[in-house]
Structures are given as structure tokens and as C-alpha cells.
Amino acid sequence: MISGIKPNGKRIGRRDALRLTGQAGLAAAGTVLLGRCKGSTTPDPEPPPLAVDVLVRFYNHTQGYIGEKVYSGLSGSPLAIKVSDCPDISTVNPHLIAVREPINNGWLGRYIEYSWTGELFSTKYPKQNAEYAAFLMNSTHGTDYIILDSGTYYLGLLHGINATWDREDYDATGPDEIPREAMRQIKETLALPWIKYMDFTELSPYVRGDFWVGYAPGSNPELNLRGGFSEGCAWANPLVCATDVMKLRVFIEQIFGHITMSYISGSTGGPTATYDRITDDNGINLTGRELLTYSLARDRLRYA
16 A cells, blocks of 8 residues: 655555645646736836937047047937047048947956947947947058958957966976066057056966966977967977077967967968067067057957
């Protein structure tokens, strides 16, 4: 005989067990039926559009503040911010604009929209008055910003704008000061007097930070790659980079690739911004500085 246990600890027979189960089922069914009798809720109506003002401060992305404009409109309606709205466009590219939340305690604000047509096409007025920062790309040195769009663009950077890194080597060695000098130059490029696009703190060797920098032959040494990068590392091959100057240039190239995540597809592919474009014998050059800051001005970055 199937038996159960009453709440008071005494055994109950099948008949009582079935009776109790039936009562529980009726109670559950009653709950469902009662639930179905509830009236449907009507969502609250959308509040009417409000008149709002948006103060947009325009910046040359490497030089700093240019001017500003106040845009007025109704919340939810298109907010068409244009490069040509800037009071002075003599030093900027007329097509490239990246709009973000305002600079916050010197740090780059969160992404809103990027456009290569000279104006925004999807941003709308917010629900209340706001301030935005519009980054226009410096044009005084003729930098070709389309370089970063010429390959595969992978939004794979896993760390935030205040990043940590450490020194690690794998199956290779080389002068310790060269990767550190490369990181020093990258850090200096991205921490300008008026804004920090990104910052870096070095940890002890092999205390894994957001990414590591060091010497390695790569996962397939037979390819004789000069270096490589991913969302977690940037490395140079000392067997291919014979001189210290070449090591420095390749380290900068690969760290640049790690940050921008713009690369050429294929087993022997590499960064779209190659060392011959973005460095000289002293390290990162002006083109490299403008491309790196451009990449961060236009990207959806992590902040945690």
C-alpha cells in the first residue's frame, strides 16, 4: 500500500493521500482561474515631448576645445549634430564626427554615435537638458583615418579605459626596457593635458593584468611573424626583429593593434596600421598618435 506522512508525523493511506492531492490540485486550479479573472492592465501613456536644450562642446581630437553650440528641440526628435555646426572647422576633417557624453573628470565620456558623413543620423534629443562632447578629427597633418577601416574591425577589447598590464615572455627573451618604452609612449599618447582617452598601470611580471606585453615566437613559429596581438596580449618576435629599433617599432605596432582591434584577416595577417605608417626610429609618430586617439574617440569602450 502506498503511504505518505501527515504533517503531524503519522502515516496516511493511499485514499487520504489522493484526497489531499485532489484538494491541492483544486486549490491550485482555483488560483489559476482567479488569476485569469484579473483585469488586463493598460500601460501608462507616454509623456508628451518636452522642450530640451543640448549643449555640445566641439573638440579637435588631438588639440582640444574649439567651440560650442546649443541645440534646442523636443525630446525624442532627431538631434542632427554636424561637423559644420562647429564655430571653426579649419583644422578638422569635414566628414568624421564622434559624439560622446561629456568629458568626466578628465576622462573620455561614454559613446553616443559616430559618423563618417559629417553629421549624426540616429541620435535623438534626450528627455532632459544635457551636455555632449563632439570629437572632430584633426586634419592639419593629412592623416588617412580610413586606414583602420581597411581591414577587419573586431570589437573585442575586454578591458576598460583604465587598464592594467604586465610583462610576460614565452619561449623567447629580449631587452626588458623596450616593451616598457613602447607602453610608455602609448600611455603618453592617450593621456593628453585636456583628456585621458585611456590609461595604463603596470603590474608585477606574470601578475596577469588586462593584457600582457612581451617576447614570443607566436603559436606557429614556422610563420616567422614579427609580432602579434589579441584582446589579451601584444608580443614581438625577437628572432625576426633583429635590432632594438625594430623591436620598439613592432611592439608599438602590436600594442596599437591590441587597442584598436583593427586587423588584416588571414593566418599571416596583422594590424591594419603597420609599423611603417605609425612609427619611426624613435617610436610612435604623429600619424600613429592621431590614429590611436581617433580609434578611441569613435569606439564603444568598456568602463568597468
